[in-house]
Amino acid sequence: MTVYEQNQIKSSIPVQRRKISKVYFCLEYKELNKGNALNPDDTFIIRCTGDYGLIPQKFATEYAFKNNIYANQSKRYKQLTFKYDYFYGGYYSKLKANENDNSDNPTPTITKLKANKNFTPPINYDIHPNIINCSKDAHKNSIACFNSGAFIEELYAIYKLNKFFYNGETHNHTGYSINFDTCDNQITLKGKDLFEEIISQASNEFIKAGGGEYMFCYFQTWPSSTAYPDGTTELICNLAANQADWFIVDSHGTGTAGEIISNNDRIYVPMKNLFNNNGTSKYSEDMDVLILGICYALNFRSISDPLYNELEFARGWHKVLNDGVVLGYTRPIYPSTTKSALKNLNKALTLAALNSHELSKEEIAEIWMDANAEVYNEYLNNRKSNIYLEPACRAANIYNNNWQTVAEPPKIIKVYKKPFNYRKFIGEPNPNKTYYSFIMGPKYDFEK
Numbered sequence: 001m002t003v004y005e006q007n008q009i010k011s012s013i014p015v016q017r018r019k020i021s022k023v024y025f026c027l028e029y030k031e032l033n034k035g036n037a038l039n040p041d042d043t044f045i046i047r048c049t050g051d052y053g054l055i056p057q058k059f060a061t062e063y064a065f066k067n068n069i070y071a072n073q074s075k076r077y078k079q080l081t082f083k084y085d086y087f088y089g090g091y092y093s094k095l096k097a098n099e100n101d102n103s104d105n106p107t108p109t110i111t112k113l114k115a116n117k118n119f120t121p122p123i124n125y126d127i128h129p130n131i132i133n134c135s136k137d138a139h140k141n142s143i144a145c146f147n148s149g150a151f152i153e154e155l156y157a158i159y160k161l162n163k164f165f166y167n168g169e170t171h172n173h174t175g176y177s178i179n180f181d182t183c184d185n186q187i188t189l190k191g192k193d194l195f196e197e198i199i200s201q202a203s204n205e206f207i208k209a210g211g212g213e214y215m216f217c218y219f220q221t222w223p224s225s226t227a228y229p230d231g232t233t234e235l236i237c238n239l240a241a242n243q244a245d246w247f248i249v250d251s252h253g254t255g256t257a258g259e260i261i262s263n264n265d266r267i268y269v270p271m272k273n274l275f276n277n278n279g280t281s282k283y284s285e286d287m288d289v290l291i292l293g294i295c296y297a298l299n300f301r302s303i304s305d306p307l308y309n310e311l312e313f314a315r316g317w318h319k320v321l322n323d324g325v326v327l328g329y330t331r332p333i334y335p336s337t338t339k340s341a342l343k344n345l346n347k348a349l350t351l352a353a354l355n356s357h358e359l360s361k362e363e364i365a366e367i368w369m370d371a372n373a374e375v376y377n378e379y380l381n382n383r384k385s386n387i388y389l390e391p392a393c394r395a396a397n398i399y400n401n402n403w404q405t406v407a408e409p410p411k412i413i414k415v416y417k418k419p420f421n422y423r424k425f426i427g428e429p430n431p432n433k434t435y436y437s438f439i440m441g442p443k444y445d446f447e448k
Contacts, residue, residue, distance in 0.1 A: 020091075021050040023219045025238035029088065033201060038240045039209075040097035040132040046236075048082065048091040048219065069095060070125055073174055073198065073213035073242060074133035077125045080217075097132040097215060097240050131215065132240050136286050141165055142172040144211030144244035148202060148251035148262035149182060150335075154342040155250055160197060162346055163353035165246070174211035174244045177202045179265040200239050207249065207260055207269045209241035210287050243286040250338055253294030257312040260294060271316040283321050289364060290321050291345075292328035293338040298396040299330045300403050300444060314396070314403050318446050325361050326398040327368040329391060330405055336388035337375065341395070344371035365397035365404075373412050373436045380412070393438070407441040 025032045026045050038044055046069070064084070070077040080093040133139075143165040145155055156176065159165075165172050179202040193199060198213055206212060216237035251262045260269045274282050283290065292298070299313040310319065317326045329337075348367045352359055359367070372395035379389035393410035396403065415435045 020048050020219055023048050023217075023234065023236045025215075025236070032238055033203075038097070038205075038215075038238060040130070040134055040240050040242070043094055043096050046080070046082075046093050046095060046217070047085075050090065065091070067093075067217055067219070069131065069215055069217040070122055071097070071131040071133075071213055071215050071240070072195070072237075073139065074131060075125050076128040076131040076133060077122075078127060078129060078131050095215075097130065098134060099129040132213065132242055134242055134285065137245070138286075139172040139174065139242075140167060140245070142174050142211070142244045142286075143246045143248070144173070144175045145177070145247070146202065146207055146249045146251060146260075147176065147178045148265045148267060149179070151178065152250055152335075152339060152342070154339045154346065155248060158248070158342060158346050158349070162349050164349040166353070172245075173198060174213055174242045175200060175206065175239065177206040179262075182264050195235075195237065198239075202262075202265045202267060204267055204269050204273075205241075206239070207267070208273060208282055209243060210247045210283050210285075211242055211244035212239040213242045214238070215240050243283070245286060246289045246291070247283075247287055248291040248293070248342075250293040250342075253292070253296045255296055255332075257309070257316065258292075258294070258296040258299055258314070259312075259316075260292075271311045271320065274320050281320050281322070284323070287321055287324055289325045290317070290327070291368070292317065292326065293333070293342075294328065295332045296330065297328035298326070298398065298403070298405070300396075300405070302444075314398060315446060318398050318401075318403070322401070324399070325364045327365065328396060329394045330396050331391060331394040333391040333394065334388040337391045340375040340378065340389060341368075341371050341392060344374050361399040365399050368397055369395055369406075369440070370435070370437050373438045376410065376438070377412055377436045395438075401446050402443040403446065404443045405441055406438045411439045412436045413439060 024047055025038075026047055027038075027042065028045070029047075032038070032044075065082050066079055067082060068077050068079050078095075080095060082091040082093045084090075085092050141164060143159055143162075145159045147155055159173060159176050160171075175198045177200050195214060195216075200206060200212065200214075214237040216235055219234050219236065249260060251260050251265075251267065253259065254261050257271065259271050261267060276282060296313065297317060301308050301313060301315065308315075310316065314326075314330075317328070320326075345367065348371060372392040375389050375392035379386045379392065383390075393406050396405035398404075413436065415437050
């Protein structure tokens with residue numbers, strides 16, 4: 001039964017269609033925009049507004065109707081009952097995307113909805129009490145990205161096309177967040193891409209969540225003309241948090257703490273906001289790799305430094321993701337710096353995917369440093385024209401409780417082998433091609 005048909009349920013009073021004109025997500029009674037990455041454990045409301053007339057309370061049960069809500073990455077759905085709200089008017093249904101901690105579904109079924117000429121329902125979705133699958137590594141090698149300011153094609157290419165983040169034909173992506181108001185190149189982010197590729201409005205909530213996916217449902221609005229006798233099918237959606245394994249942030253960083261900020265996008269996420277009330281990191285849910293294309297993020301201060309603060313710069317980011325890999329820069333960088341590094345990162349991850357190679361923490365750190373070494377070599381070849389590539393020598397990494405950056409003064413060496421450490425295990429090195437690596441400085445233990 002379609003929602004339109006349910007809108008014509010017969011009862012002991014004259015037939016009344018529900019004249020739905022608007023459907024939206026809200027927390028309590030505050031309408032949300034699509035950029036709000038809701039916590040799946042929160043209880044939120046889907047509300048329907050329109051011209052319903054007065055419905056006697058004794059008919060409330062008969063006038064309730066059911067509709068499905070879906071999650072477009074987890075490929076799950078659940079059925080909701082919409083009841084008439086006698087206090088605020090309209091219809092509503094409450095939803096918790098994660099009803100319980102059990103993410104297993106022993107007897108999944110496939111949704112079956114009757115379609116009309118304006119509506120093709122989704123197929124191959126499993127019914128499940130938790131429509132957002134937040135279990136660890138549910139989407140292995142998943143990726144999410146935050147892109148402030150101008151649209152960065154090099155970042156979106158990794159997000160959308162790199163096979164490292166695919167499982168066969170399944171794209172393991174959990175959101176690309178961008179400011180549509182300030183982005184100066186949205187040509188590739190229109191139409192169905194916005195929904196299917198989980199493109200959302202930039203928000204602090206997305207950064208704190210580390211990724212998300214769309215919850216969505218379909219409603220048929222009141223027929224507006226004889227050309228649409230069944231009404232118009234509307235899709236409404238809102239982002240729900242679903243953390244990625246890889247989270248890449250390209251934004252600005254504060255010089256005082258290396259925190260994520262972008263004034264034009266109204267973005268500021270103090271590091272303290274990345275921790276739960278119980279002291280655990282919000283990124284401990286599922287994240288393995290955090291790449292910070294922002295200024296100063298991995299600046300290092302020793303405990304003896306009078307300005308030392310455990311929630312600033314490299315030490316703070318280590319606390320945010322102390323069991324993963326954090327990659328970034330110690331000093332100011334330019335957009336050209338990160339764009340070029342992302343191009344090289346894209347190539348390395350593509351090669352890993354082609355060889356079905358699972359990267360270790362050490363290999364991921366080496367990929368990042370070598371990607372920047374190649375950029376720095378471009379700067380050395382033409383310092384005047386490539387001045388904006390010079391900060392690549394400020395690349396740094398954190399893993400296994402250690403921080404490391406390039407030795408001073410910065411130097412690169414020619415490497416007559418396949419680039420990146422893991423490649424030496426895949427075929428013979430190519431002695432005819434030269435690659436570059438940094439001479440690295442000492443490692444510093446975060447306990448010291």
